[in-house]
Amino acid sequence: MTGVPDSADFARTTLFKSKKDCIYTSCYCEENVWKLANEVKEKYSGELGNCFCVFISNESQAIPLWEQAASKREDGLVIWDYHVIFLHKTQDGSYVYDLDTKLDFPCMFSHYIDRGIQSCDKFKKEYHRQFRVIPADEFLSTFASDRSHMLDEDGKWLKPAPSYPCIQTKDATNNIKDFISMDPEVGVGKIMNFWQFCDTFIEKDTS
Template sequence: MEFLQLPPRETLLYASCYCEENIYKLIECHINPASLKHYTVIFLSNSSKCIPVFSQKIQRSPINPVVWDYHVILAYHPNHSLEDLLRQSKSHGGLEEQTSVSTTTKSYIYDLDTTIQTFPCPFPTYFAQTFSPPPSSSFEDPLDRMFLQMALSKDVYRRYFRLVSASDYLDHFKSGRDHMKDKDGTWKADPPLWDLIVGAKADQDSFEDYINFEGCESRTEVIEDEKEYLGVIVGEKRLWEVFGNGIPPDLELLDIMARTEREEKVSEEIPTTNNSTTVPEATMP
């Protein structure tokens, strides 16, 4: 089976600096409602609102990350629901051996701000190239990669992830875009051309709730009991356990493998037609 054939990435609805709305529109316009259980909206942030992210269009240098206050992407997991993945990963969370790339859970990431060419991107590739510096060979001095990793290992830069079912996101997301205005009302970035988004069940602005990561560092998993539609907050290791299966691999090794994979193998496993990606064994959304 194949992915739903999306229009070329460049023609999807997009507004710079409004990733939360870009993802909403991708789901609303292109995902079959019957397949929503196979999609998860992922908010990236932390209580410091400082998350380093690589392979982003806005990067000035490929070896230095963008530091976002938050970012939003979409995960596609054709074989399981989010609930299944969370339960399954908990039961296998104690794996001591690394899981090879070829046996990881089939999950893919839609990120409209990434420079990674494959769209959607297999989760292991996205994980390696987005949350880890480029391989040592990309640096003038290989030690610079180690120093960069040390700098980014500070708690203030630790990434956390809010996992929200796509159906809940469509129903409950609402944003007045106030966070994109200066005190005098000037836009920090031009607003999208589409109308303000108001989910069918949204009775108040919920955007600030989605990017509220206060206290996430003090617990390994934060479940929003009072507002279930806000999903669950997990750390980076847990994110891999959910969408990648097992413990995180050596990121530099995984990155090198992803970047040096032969073109023949890529074209065989992920044939592309009209700039849209087809992945074997995936369920048609």
């Protein structure tokens, strides 16, 4: 008789085995996360309701994140205009899938917060992060990008585009700005500050 893995084992071994098995294009984190969500939908549709796609940004579009592979610093600090991660919430805790981090894949949420995001208490208000938390199924059905935000003034790519076609919906060809925006009146999902985000996904001590 084959045993059913518990939630923690499922999160670590079943959703995505390793980074190298995932579709990835540098500097297109929103599309990378869309691909992760779509893979869960195709392979483990019963888990999709426990998954979230999270845009991280702020009004000034200057957000510090640590342990990022693109950084040349020892601490991995990068100031992005926005970043997108994939979250899987289980009975035993939440796991972050970030294809751009040097941390584990997946990484326990509390460890990712501690090392990768870090508390907002230690830096200026203009660098405080906000989080647009979107159920994965809603993200799949609403997100669209024509990649025009990755073109310079001469129409040349700032970074090479993914080889697959642009992600579109029947209602939209390009709404990425609505997802990057942290205006609660715009777009889908729920806007959270750092503390609300932590409270939503942090592992609760049940001992």
